[in-house]
Amino acid sequence: MTRHRGRGMASINYPIGMNLGGDPSQALVHSNPSGKFTVALSSIDLGQGMKSVTRQICAETLGVPVEDVYVDTADSDTGPHCMGSFASRGTHRVGNAVMAAAREARGVMMEAAAEELEVNAADLETDGRGNIHVKGAPHRSISTKDVAIAAQFKQGKTISGRGIFLVPLSDVDPETGEMSPATCYAHACLVAEVEVDDETGEVAMVRMDSAYELGRALNPRLVEQQLVGGAWMGVSHALYETPEPYYPDPAHGPRDFVEYLMPGPGDICAHDIAVLERPAPDGPFGAKGPGEMCANPVLPAVANAIFNAVGVRIDDLPITPEKVLRAIKAQGGARPQARH
Amino acid sequence: MSKIPLQFRHNGRDVAIFVDGGTNLLVALRELIGDMTPKFGCGQGGCGTCSVLIDGELHLSCLTLAETVAGRSIETLDGMKQGPNLHPLQRAFADNFAAQCGYCTPGMLMAAKALLDRNPSPSRADVIEAISGNICRCTGYEPIINAILAAAGGRASA
Known part of the structure; x- marks a missing residue:
């Protein structure tokens, strides 16, 4: 029995959201009489942090503390339309919609503040701590709470804003058929190192090193969490999980977590991640979206690493010990490839 | 019956x-x-x-x-936090971003508490062993392992 080490890499070019025009999401922002703001969305936060990120985007655009913004999500009865949380579109699409809505609400808020302070709205600025003051004269100031109260009870205004983000339709070149399938791309490269046991066919992850270019990381800890967890899911797709191990024969399909395999805490490996921030021209504050791309490069990198380790090229996922072993036997033994 | x-x-x-x-x-x-x-x-x-x-x-x-x-x-x-204060493990889970969807979190916290109650200074291998019966779909386990080690070390690691 020998354990062979192998290293493989993969690069990806990842389009954010759905393509070719459309893919809309809407947001509504309004102030409450307390001067706090509510963002209404029907978009869903599945745990990736869209509530946190849209809250940051709204607060930053309005110029108020992040604590003053509440994000209400996931009810399509009360929230404006959203296509959904998939295709890594949340931060980019919903974030853009929230930004547009917050910008409109900010305009009304500044007008209401201008009326109270008896100045021109163009001369006002927010301090990011819940106050609006005259540029260069911070003592000429009013709190967002007092502006909200004045707007609601005195001026008869609603401090609110509407936002939608819609990807422009890509024109098709009649000669070539060429079009722009997406407006925003993220990129990544991942190197996986594995150890393949040529007697059992088992593949163990040794380490991963990756670099992700995903626009501006609006919340670096959430980005890191997504990349760490998503790589695990990539490993799981590469080596473990499938609902149809003997496709198309449904026999012996998994019925539960004992048979539907996923890596446990003992199967993970060290993963060193570098995040490169190149702001997207059409992203909210330059953000793209790390969503699904966190899992994608792992699969080809692991398949390449297995080839590098024992010389078998498996193109059918997941790469189970059985497939590795059969392939090694078919070629008459492990054939480690050159290491670079 | x-x-x-x-x-x-x-x-x-x-x-x-x-x-x-x-x-x-x-x-x-x-x-x-x-x-x-x-x-x-x-x-x-x-x-x-x-x-x-x-x-x-x-x-x-x-x-x-x-x-x-x-x-x-x-x-x-439900009995883990004392009044308004989070248990050190809960605080460490939050600080280390050890939950995404959160569905595994109750089980992870109980497995971690069982470990720390009997072994206040576990090794990384001890932590992995302790949560090996718990599946997490989101985090890749790494933040959970780090959170438990941080709680054991008595530091609220950032």
């Missing part, structure tokens, strides 16, 4: 319920006591999210017959 009277301690409080024979502890806790912190994942011991402590020992409540806990002490996530 007649109901079976059952008394046990639930997070330090005495409770008395009537259960059908064959009722498992998870159903008793969720439906009869109203403690929704132990989650139903697979119902057959494969995922760990229903984990609770019985007399300080980690058990899968979905595989435990309710009537076997008569007179014993059950701890669930």
Whole structure:
């Protein structure tokens, strides 16, 4: 029995959201009489942090503390339309919609503040701590709470804003058929190192090193969490999980977590991640979206690493010990490839 | 079928319920006591999210017959924080971003508490062993392992 080490890499070019025009999401922002703001969305936060990120985007655009913004999500009865949380579109699409809505609400808020302070709205600025003051004269100031109260009870205004983000339709070149399938791309490269046991066919992850270019990381800890967890899911797709191990024969399909395999805490490996921030021209504050791309490069990198380790090229996922072993036997033994 | 009277301690409080024979502890806790912190994942011991402590020992409540806990002490996530203060493990989970969707979190926290209660300074290998019966779909385990080690080290690691 020998354990062979192998290293493989993969690069990806990842389009954010759905393509070719459309893919809309809407947001509504309004102030409450307390001067706090509510963002209404029907978009869903599945745990990736869209509530946190849209809250940051709204607060930053309005110029108020992040604590003053509440994000209400996931009810399509009360929230404006959203296509959904998939295709890594949340931060980019919903974030853009929230930004547009917050910008409109900010305009009304500044007008209401201008009326109270008896100045021109163009001369006002927010301090990011819940106050609006005259540029260069911070003592000429009013709190967002007092502006909200004045707007609601005195001026008869609603401090609110509407936002939608819609990807422009890509024109098709009649000669070539060429079009722009997406407006925003993220990129990544991942190197996986594995150890393949040529007697059992088992593949163990040794380490991963990756670099992700995903626009501006609006919340670096959430980005890191997504990349760490998503790589695990990539490993799981590469080596473990499938609902149809003997496709198309449904026999012996998994019925539960004992048979539907996923890596446990003992199967993970060290993963060193570098995040490169190149702001997207059409992203909210330059953000793209790390969503699904966190899992994608792992699969080809692991398949390449297995080839590098024992010389078998498996193109059918997941790469189970059985497939590795059969392939090694078919070629008459492990054939480690050159290491670079 | 007649109901079976059952008394046990639930997070330090005495409770008395009537259960059908064959009722498992998870159903008793969720439906009869109203403690929704132990989650139903697979119902057959494969995922760990229903984990609770019985007399300080980690058990899968979905595989435990309710009537076997008569007179014993059950701890669930519901009893973990003291008043308004989070338990150090809960604080460490938050600080280390150890939850995404959160469905595995109750089981992870109970497995971690069982570990730290008997071994206050575990190694990384001890932590991995302790949570090896719990499946997490989102985090890749790394933040969970780091959170438990941080709680053990008594530092709120950033």
